[in-house]
Amino acid sequence: MFHGYLPMILDGLGVTLSVASVSLLVACVFGMVGALAKLSASPGLRWGATTYTTVVRSLPDILLMLCVFYGGQIMLNRLADAQGWGYIDINPFLAGTLTLGFVFGAYLTETFRGAIMAIPRGQIEAGHACGLSRMQVVRFIVLPQMVRHAIPGFTNNWLVMLKATALVSIIGLDDMVHRAGLASAATREPFTFYALTGAIYLAVTTVSILALTALERRFSRGVRREVAR
């Protein structure tokens, strides 16, 4: 049915999923730093974080990706020329994951900020009163509780980011969409292969939704539900 191209496409799914998971890690780092900066007492940090989230959320992700890819290439070339290294190609995997991480870090900043703010202030004060350090308060009081509040926003962002991974095919990464293009060209059946790719994406989204709903339930164990009354 797929002229023997199915294994190649499924291999591409591996690329897509590794792009997605590495981007998610990067996004979590950016998001956490952004959220803490937005909630910090320093006006400079708050201003920086606000600029970051506003600018990133005002631009199409594909534009940012091309910016990082081509801009990075030019900077790398200049550096290589100055150091006499010869020509270096920018790695599309690196460019793609860094951009997606940077972009979705801005969205996660808001998610994490909201989740932290949902923790009663008194608990943090109590932590300080018990003599915990700032780091300990974050580790033992803030982080475990913010997970529950962050999961719905996190689920949303993960789903959007998963779909945004399709963009890495534009900067030449050999992901599922790119391979579907190759298989289409070889077999002259573009509909078959792009529809297959779409179906695989849908399967991954569905599994994600089921898994994250289960996770949300797990982290909400022992939490009284207001609606149930």
Add this chain to the structure above:
Amino acid sequence: MINWSIIVETFPAFLEGLQITLILLVISVAAGLVLSIPLSVARASDNLWLRTPVWLFTYVIRGTPLLVQLFIIYYGLPQFELIRDSALWPYLRSPWVCAWLAFTLNTTAYTTEMFAGAIRATPMGEIEAARALGLSRFQVFRDVFWPGAWRRALPQYGNEIVQMMHATALASTVTIVEILRVARDVYTNYLVVPESFGMAAVFYLVLTLILTRGFKMLEKHYLRHLDPAASAAPAIPRTDKAPANA
């Protein structure tokens, strides 16, 4: 640092790209709005046979990347002889129609879910009161139901329009010369990033700013009755600071 002569030279091309971006945005959003009103009513309905097909449509569209949808339509449909022989073929071979189709399907799916949510959030008492006044089903929908749902959905709808504006950048992958395609062409010709992608970024930033401001004003107009400061005499001076415990 910045080569201003390139900017001056390519600026008219960017303005044309802006025009194309706006046309793509307006025609997709307008079609999406018209389609999503009846679909959202079906989606929020109690009738399983009405609700399920719409749910399936929004689930599939929202679960797959827009880029893949665009490729399925633009590269994929010509695979079938039935389509190449049909009367629609002269339209379907145009990247414009394909992009418009993909964007419309996409925004329709998201808007439908959004409106359906707003419809479900309608207080039953409002409907009962309107029915008790003797309004017909259509009048209830037009005069009570929809204005309320629209107001509830407005903030989210503004976000959707901004997202859609950013999504039009994908049209650059099917040979449509909107803002991003202009930037990519400028990059190919001059191999400069600030003057190409940076310039496009400025255009998108300004567009985003205008759209968000516009929707803020619409919200002010439509949600005026919800703003305590606007309806009552402000006894306490308003500050924009959030309360410490929020």
